[in-house]
Amino acid sequence: MEAVTVTEKQNDVQLVVAEDHGAGASALLETAKTAARLLPRQLNDEISLAKLELEHKKDRVGGVVIFAAVALVFAALLVVALVVAAIAGLATVMPLWLSALVVCGALLLVLAISALIAYKKFQKLLPLLPPQAKRGVRHDLGIIKEGRAFDPATLEKQELSREEKKARKVQQTQEKMKANAERAAKEAEQGPKPTEEELVKRTAARRDHLLNLREEILIEADVKKLATHAVDAAKDKARHTVGQAAADAASDFTETVKDRWKPATVFAVSTATVVVLLRKLLQK
Template identity: 65%
Template sequence: MLDAAKTATRLLPRQINDEIALAKLELEHKKSKVSGVAIFAALALVFTVLLVIALVVAAIAGLATVVPLWLSALIICAALLVVVGISGLIGYKKFKSLLPLLPQQALRGIRHDIGIIKEGRDFDPSSLDRVELTKEQKKAAAAEADAAAAKAKAERAAKEAEHGPKANENELLARTAARREHLLGLREDLVSEADVKKQATYLVDTAKTRARETINLAASGAVGQAVETAKERWKPLAVLAVSATVCGLLLRKLLKK
């Protein structure tokens, strides 16, 4: 039973890893389909832009019936430039009013609470304020981050090399199916062993109960027999005591007369 449990413990992580790999492959298939949808959406956007251009050209041609063609084009461009400038200015002001995008006060309060929980009154709230780094410090931090990322990538590549070449979808399906059957057999073995253990426990409990009942019956029989023996022995003694008492009373009366 212990070996089956160990085997199941060893197989379950592998099964989960293969299921994750299957999910990644499925996402890759969907990604290819999504890329096709994105291509058609980009084509629609391109034709929409062409439609807008055609409308602008039509507006220029219509205005050219009143003023010269070059002047009508400049007028349309100036109008579009004004619209773009106004829209950009409004968008910039709205975006600037939202900065910073994250709720800084709420995040600072959460970090403050965590610091108090960890350190108590020894916590320094000034440590929550962001320290502006110099260019050299920023470069050093970026270099450390790049080195850590390269190290993690190398470790991941070494781990993948230990496990061998990456399995394809068919191999993953076959491997997960075989491991699933193995896990099913292990479960059946564990269930059968648990049933045998329950039956053995039931038999042992039944034997203990019967032995206890036998001991109780034997003890009660012995007590009853001892009581009967005591009764048989004390009857003559009781008769003798009564007789002696009667004789004493008669003798006393005779002596008084």
């Protein structure tokens, strides 16, 4: 009876620990799902905040561009002044008009040589996109999209008529308008665009929430390990209790036999004597 009671207690402990373990795993899963749902929103808000900050810096960038343009203008004036100085210097040994022609001819020669070198190098780069690699990528994408139904002949550039070009242009315009309408509907569905201050507050609050979720995940993971250790400890304790109960039952049985062996022996001898006497009486 004691062994049965211990076994029932062991089963109860295992059931309770298993229920706690299942609840902890479910809570851990829900926490992980919440974190996975909040993380993309946090990234989107961070990107929106970066866009707003860049918009605020447009004025500063405009000022930088203006001053850079002014610097370029004065650099060009400096070059002009140097050319004038060169012409004036040559005018001391030759007529002014001849010195101007000499300087212009030198500048033209440098310009022509530079342009010729640039043109030769650019011709070597043509076409800018490698045709075989481009065609191979388009072929691969077509096979991935359509499989064996893909026609490689569509990779070749086809000359379109004026009507086809016009129809394609109209189609592209309609697709662009449709995309703009979908984007506008999506923005309207999301509500008014948040300000920079609202984005900062929202990202800070969500960052704190994500930090709390991370701590909860770590705590629940530790609880899961503790539950596993508790199950193992309960099993060891129940096994030890069952063994102790079995040993106690065997000891009690041995003590009972030791205490009652004399009356049992007397009873057995008496019974044997009575049987023998009865047998003798029946024989007479």
